Amino acid sequence: MKYKPTIGLEIHAELKTVTKMFCDCPNNTEEKHPNTNVCPICLGHPGTLPVINKKAVEAMIKIGMAVGGKINDSFKFDRKNYFYPDLPKGYQISQYDLPIVQGGVIDISARLAQSSIEGLGSKKIVKLNRVHLEEDAGKLVHSPDGKSTLVDFNRGGLPLMELVTEPDMHSVKEAVAFAKELQLILRYLGVADADLEKGQMRGDANISLSMEDGKLGTKVEIKNLNSFRAIEEAINYEVERQAALLDDGKDIKQETRGWDDAKKKTTSQRSKEEAHDYRYFPEPDLPPLDSSAFDLDALKLEVPELPNEKRERFKKQFQLTDDQANILVEDRKEAEYFEEAVSEMEADDQESAPADKLQLLFNYLNSDLKGLVREKELNFSNLKLTPENFADLIDMISKKEISSRTAKDLLVKILESGVDPRTLVENEGLGQVSEEGELSGVVLKVIGANPKAVEDYKNGKSSAIQFLVGQAMKELKGRGNPAVLRTLLDKMLS
Numbered sequence: 001m002k003y004k005p006t007i008g009l010e011i012h013a014e015l016k017t018v019t020k021m022f023c024d025c026p027n028n029t030e031e032k033h034p035n036t037n038v039c040p041i042c043l044g045h046p047g048t049l050p051v052i053n054k055k056a057v058e059a060m061i062k063i064g065m066a067v068g069g070k071i072n073d074s075f076k077f078d079r080k081n082y083f084y085p086d087l088p089k090g091y092q093i094s095q096y097d098l099p100i101v102q103g104g105v106i107d108i109s110a111r112l113a114q115s116s117i118e119g120l121g122s123k124k125i126v127k128l129n130r131v132h133l134e135e136d137a138g139k140l141v142h143s144p145d146g147k148s149t150l151v152d153f154n155r156g157g158l159p160l161m162e163l164v165t166e167p168d169m170h171s172v173k174e175a176v177a178f179a180k181e182l183q184l185i186l187r188y189l190g191v192a193d194a195d196l197e198k199g200q201m202r203g204d205a206n207i208s209l210s211m212e213d214g215k216l217g218t219k220v221e222i223k224n225l226n227s228f229r230a231i232e233e234a235i236n237y238e239v240e241r242q243a244a245l246l247d248d249g250k251d252i253k254q255e256t257r258g259w260d261d262a263k264k265k266t267t268s269q270r271s272k273e274e275a276h277d278y279r280y281f282p283e284p285d286l287p288p289l290d291s292s293a294f295d296l297d298a299l300k301l302e303v304p305e306l307p308n309e310k311r312e313r314f315k316k317q318f319q320l321t322d323d324q325a326n327i328l329v330e331d332r333k334e335a336e337y338f339e340e341a342v343s344e345m346e347a348d349d350q351e352s353a354p355a356d357k358l359q360l361l362f363n364y365l366n367s368d369l370k371g372l373v374r375e376k377e378l379n380f381s382n383l384k385l386t387p388e389n390f391a392d393l394i395d396m397i398s399k400k401e402i403s404s405r406t407a408k409d410l411l412v413k414i415l416e417s418g419v420d421p422r423t424l425v426e427n428e429g430l431g432q433v434s435e436e437g438e439l440s441g442v443v444l445k446v447i448g449a450n451p452k453a454v455e456d457y458k459n460g461k462s463s464a465i466q467f468l469v470g471q472a473m474k475e476l477k478g479r480g481n482p483a484v485l486r487t488l489l490d491k492m493l494s
Contacts, residue, residue: 003209008167021159022050034152042157044089056159059191069104076288086138099132218252333380340387384418
């Protein structure tokens with residue numbers, strides 16, 4: 001490309017606390033009735049005083065620890081002054097010069113490798129400028145005819161993390177990878193659900209183009225991107241728009257633009273504001289805070305093994321490929337389920353599980369079990385099929401005590417009943433039949449019932465034996481050992 005894009009992101013995510021940031025109203029993003037979770041404080045009534053939500057500050061400290069940022073010794077809240085219908089006080093309580101977290105990094109190398117894009121295998125670390133805490137605004141609801149706009153303040157005052165990156169990204173793939181990795185980190189920490197579809201996470205993108213000499217171009221900000229697809233499409237459009245202007249010898253205007261998802265284009269909203277436009281000043285109704293007021297050691301212990309750490313450990317400990325580790329780590333509960341099943345498997349074997357058994361476990365979890373979990377709208381945190389029973393099922397498949405077909409049927413039954421697999425196999429007579437004596441009669445019956453296939457096989461059509469094996473399995477209701485059946489058929493037809 002003639003021009004080099006430079007991209008920075010500002011990501012907002014609503015924190016999972018019981019109450020709002022500065023009052024006791026419920027923090028419930030699922031509330032369907034407008035203006036229900038409101039009070040004089042979050043509605044900005046005169047004379048009301050905010051009180052800091054300690055849990056929200058603790059969540060921010062954990063985020064800072066997770067990204068390797070510096071937890072500032074002292075931090076404060078500031079008033080960010082601007083007028084908009086969804087901001088009842090006429091200002092937003094935010095943080096300006098003393099945020100809770102300064103700096104930090106997020107490594108997106110594994111996610112880029114998962115995307116199979118350029119630079120596969122290379123290291124890509126995005127530096128962070130800051131992570132600060134503020135209150136969310138309300139939500140504007142526009143009428144279908146476009147003639148009126150209503151305001152719902154249920155969201156107003158929710159604790160909102162804002163993470164600002166350095167301009168470290170140079171492709172749309174890197175920007176999307178960063179947003180996805182941040183979402184995963186927040187979910188691992190348990191501080192945010194960060195569901196874009198529900199508006200719990202949204203982003204702004206700052207984009208500039210320059211010649212390859214590295215000189216930065218004029219920055220344009222795109223606001224309120226509420227899906228990964230919107231981030232991708234908006235950045236792509238803006239890069240093309242700016243490139244076309246530069247090709248025509250025109251200047252890029254520093255401004256804020258919005259993304260029109262219907263028309264798939266950005267539109268100008270206003271000239272870009274600078275910090276002085278917001279007339280920041282310290283929030284007079286809230287005291288400055290010292291990090292020493294919080295138990296940092298205890299909070300550090302609450303930071304779990306993070307996605308990149310888990311990816312690397314899974315690859316080494318369980319002999320998984322990059323793709324397999326990425327798949328498991330994408331859902332923390334699924335990764336924990338897998339690990340618990342491996343632990344049960346090793347306890348039974350009294351040694352480390354062999355690689356072929358681990359692969360069998362991964363394959364059944366990622367295909368059959370995950371497919372049923374999605375179909376039945378379940379999740380890995382509350383399955384009736386325990387990790388212990390799942391490990392037992394894999395052990396039975398590995399030892400050829402049950403067939404693959406039987407295993408698939410058992411998965412469905414156990415998810416519904418919670419009965420352990422061995423009990424089901426015994427009660428319903430589902431064990432795999434491998435004795436030649438038991439299978440010979442079925443094989444003779446199949447040979448007699450399918451003369452055309454028998455003739456094809458004898459004439460050199462090797463695929464015909466697979467048909468005959470299938471017919472025998474049908475007779476045995478999936479309980480026959482396919483390898484033994486094939487051997488018997490080959491012996492009888494030779």
